Amino acid sequence: MPSSPVLFLAAIAPDGRATFAPADPAAPHVRVDDLGVTRGDGVFESVGVVGGVPQSLEHHLARFARSSAMTDLPAPDAAAWADAVHRAVAAHEPRPELLAKLIVTRGVEGTGVPTGWVLVTPGADYAQARTEGVDVLVLDRAYPGDVTTRAPWLLQGAKTLSYALNTAALRHARAHGAHDVVFVSSDGDVLEGPNSTVLARSRDRWVTPPPELGLLDGTTVGRALAFARARGDRAEVDRLTVADLAAADGVWLVSSGRLSAPVRSLDGVARPVDAAAQAALLHHLLTVHD
Ligand SMILES: Cc1ncc(COP(=O)(O)O)c(C=O)c1O
Structure with a gap:
């Protein structure tokens, strides 16, 4: 059943390899001691989606990798992130335009395990x-x-x-x-x-x-x-x-x-x-x- 918004949570290994699974966007997922929350320590991308097609996805993923390198986060698993974006967009109820956010934080303090997710929403009206x-x-x-x-x-x-x-x-x-x-x-x-x-x-x-x-x-x-x-x-x-x-x-x-x-x-x-x-x-x- 298509829904809105759509969340895919990542399990990220220390080397950046990622696997994604759908999750309830209305449920809590990020801990209060996550460094993304307490320090704004992490990187993200916002990808426009028009007619169900994520735009400039390769360029976004290359920039995601550069931002990760600049902040000493593991190199993102580009194929896994791209696949998660496509799956999340496909699971979203169809709209002419959507926005896909790709987020990685440095994770819960002391663990060294990044937190990550893809969230697809209808986005703002421009x-x-x-x-x-x-x-x-x-x-x-x-x-x-x-x-x-x-x-x-x-x-x-x-x-x-x-x-x-x-x-x-x-x-x-x-x-x-x-x-x-x-x-x-x-x-x-x-x-x-x-x-x-x-x-x-x-x-x-x-x-x-x-x-x-x-x-x-x-x-x-x-x-x-x-x-x-x-x-x-x-x-x-x-x-x-x-x-x-x-x-x-x-x-x-x-x-x-x-x-x-x-x-x-x-x-x-x-x-x-x-x-x-x-x-x-x-x-x-x-x-x-x-
Ligand atoms: C500081 C800054 N510059 C430029 C851009 C435009 O980048 P893009 O066209 O990839 O969305 C953004 C996008 O949010 C931004 O945050």
Whole structure:
């Protein structure tokens, strides 16, 4: 019987090998002394699922492996996780769009045994952000562009469970009448959103900032750049300033689940929403899964 949400719990060996079994999502499963709970110590992925197809799954699993390596967690068993995602999606009642979360924590303190699961839910409703666009504040992340080499322990570029800073930035934006955030570095480089990648278009040139600045290597922006190339435009990874964003013909926040949301104001200044490009980009992101 299809249900919602759907949970598959992992049994993870110290070398990362994993086996999964369905479990009741309404029952308690995580202990109060799990380091994922007490320290936010773990990594995750959020995979968009459209028409029953997990999008960019290989890219997500590669990033899951990188985040695990950066946090000294065992290399995830990619085939087992992929299989669990497919089984959990198949067990979920059919919806046009779903979200699959893959979670690994460092486990119960003192055991050295990671905790893990896959949870598939209907996800949030992004219709308004997609069609009307989002108001964005530019906020200082106060890290330099070489943060990943200068201070690798800050784990910039890893998708860790420590998202309290990201949600704090979003609350700050909402308290100031905006929907979302674009972070800048202490050197003035445009970085990313708290849960999105920045993409800008100026005429036929689409640009996203380099992950080397300490950004999450976005899966959605990879597919968005493929869209730009497919329409004969230039797709580039390059540094951007806030002035570049203000002058661009179109600016988007892109991420799994939400896919693409045009930015309709930056720091309270209205900017054009490229409705035609948004419609075409969103169509691509909904129909091309890799
Ligand atoms: C900090 C950060 N940057 C970028 C992204 C976008 O990544 P993706 O397109 O793979 O969802 C996310 C996704 O949640 C994120 O948390």
